[in-house]
Amino acid sequence: MAETRTMTPKERVLKLFAGEKVDRPPCFSGMGNATTDGLQRLGYKFAALHSNAKMMADVAAATYKLTGFECGVVPFDLCVEAEALGCEINVYAHLDDILYPTIKKKIIHNEEEMGISIPRDFTRRGRIPLVKEAIGLLKADIGNDVAVGTYVLGPFTLAGQIMELNDLLKLSFKKPEKVGNLLDILADAIVLCAREFEEAGADYITVREMGATSDVLSPRVFKNLILPYLKKIFSQLRTNTVLHICGKTNDIAPFMVESGASAISVDQKNDVAETRKKIDKALLFGNYDPYNVLVAGSEANVRQVIRKCLDDGVDAVWPGCDIWPTVPVENIKAMMDEVYNYRRPVPNKEEIKK
Template sequence: MNISRFLWDAAANSQRGLPVLSFPAAQKLGVDIEQLVKTAGLQARAMEVIARETDILAAVSLMDLSVEAEAFGAKVNFSKNEIPAIVGQLVSYEEEARALQIPSLDAGRARVCVEGVRQAKGLIDKKPLLAGIIGPFSLAGRLMDVTESMYICYDEPDTVHIVLEKATEYLIQYGTAMKEAGADGILMAEPLTGILNPEMAAEFSVPYVKRIIDALQDREFGIVYHNCGGSVPRMLDEIFSQNAVAYHFGNAVRMEEILAAAPADVLCMGNVDPASQFAQGTPESVYAATRELIEKCGKYRNFIPSSGCDIPAHSKWENIEAFFKALKD
């Protein structure tokens, strides 16, 4: 499938949306989050149930941003009710960065996620499937500790680049496996870049993201880039230079301002608040927020309505249904 053409055709119809919707499927399946992230068959069923029971444009695999860091050896904290989280610091100085080994796809749960995508493609025949992976700087930040990574960028930039080189090589391998498993594209989450300034983003994220896109993207397979940081409006030129098929933005920015600044041939998605609306809101408030988003952004032909980020696992299904009802109405 030509995912770029598919998404542009969808953008012409504001009744269709592509929220980042995966973990709430656990409610439908009657399983906990730890079971879901560790079992390929459950992940496949999660994608299928969302594709079947909602009007989502494409199925999206789990946005579990611990998978890649775990493969490198980072410690993961699993929970029955929350998505996995990386704890501790694997790399803190240059010698540790140089010693860091690029893992095989057999390390950690990468093969589980790839197999989940493979099985899901056998269950979903009417919608494309986007495989979720982390972005290179966000992966490096989890290996170096998110807070400490900012200091390392200033004090030891060479260390950061060493980690980024290895993260990028691994992500190309992982993305290739997703592609071979049948995914139609990738949703790459690079949220940590959103706290950088444009100069730092141009050094520590953009060239590595672009290398991954250049390695994986072709006529039939595309990368959707996600960045939910508040500094995004100041780095749009850098972001759009990456040549992704589409760009997904969080609710920390005004979507109408992003669209006003974006070239007409750049496809943008966003950005109903996943926390205050999908997780904590009511069907009425989600409906109103979605309608407001469409009223402000629906005039742009390069816009697809979405959530601002990954929808939390405990979000009420009535709220999710209200999002799609607002689009339909």
């Protein structure tokens, strides 16, 4: 059954962020969602998107146009800030396969080099202007219908890109004050970058701090070492914000809310029903597995998982990571259909009494 409601996807997302009542949870994402279908129709190669604002915007818009997925998000890689700070990246232009860009050359090679400073022309370096341009193009294309989003990295994840992750993790334990200083500088850089994206008209910005997952770091280290700098970032952003962390997040979900983000985003490893109890009415986005379910799963499997997300109490149906481009368009459509037609189970009398 097609959508019968009258609220536009954009109104719905903006109202949700504003804390107003929405007619149903939106189905969108703050992370990349290029599809090979979109790429093929446009005749673009994935590796070429990262350095071309128009191609970036076209592919982002194609997902909405092809499937009704309720947003447009650029960019598609995670190297924008690191590159502007001076790292060299690899976009794998020589390959036809889809590979996401990675950092080839870091800027911090040892502990002594951790006292970096932000380049004076930081926001004009690397691809920050290009992403800004892509946001503008995307707004012009589909910005009346759907919310346009973008993302930046969290300070710890960014630190893990510009220096050896191995060293960063050990120093987080051995010399937390040194790591704290670096995170403080990176938080400033992230704010500068995010401000540019706000200026371009992004309706929401996701801060991706996946390096700080409880699969890697203890909740204690997250609270003491990383949370203060996330707070610093969110206190300075004006638009709607989402804090995304993948992997184990059940123990840190309350800290994620404390960061000051408008909403928090978790992946399939989070027990959302449990988290809901801990964080009360704070906005919670999640938490389907974007590869094993949306790409590799059957349509029935997709429907079942999406129903579970909604039963568990997510405020928006939202993936646990970037959506892998080979996603079958039918699966996205099945997901959208499930969201359109979902009715929250009527609580029985016992539950109402509580």
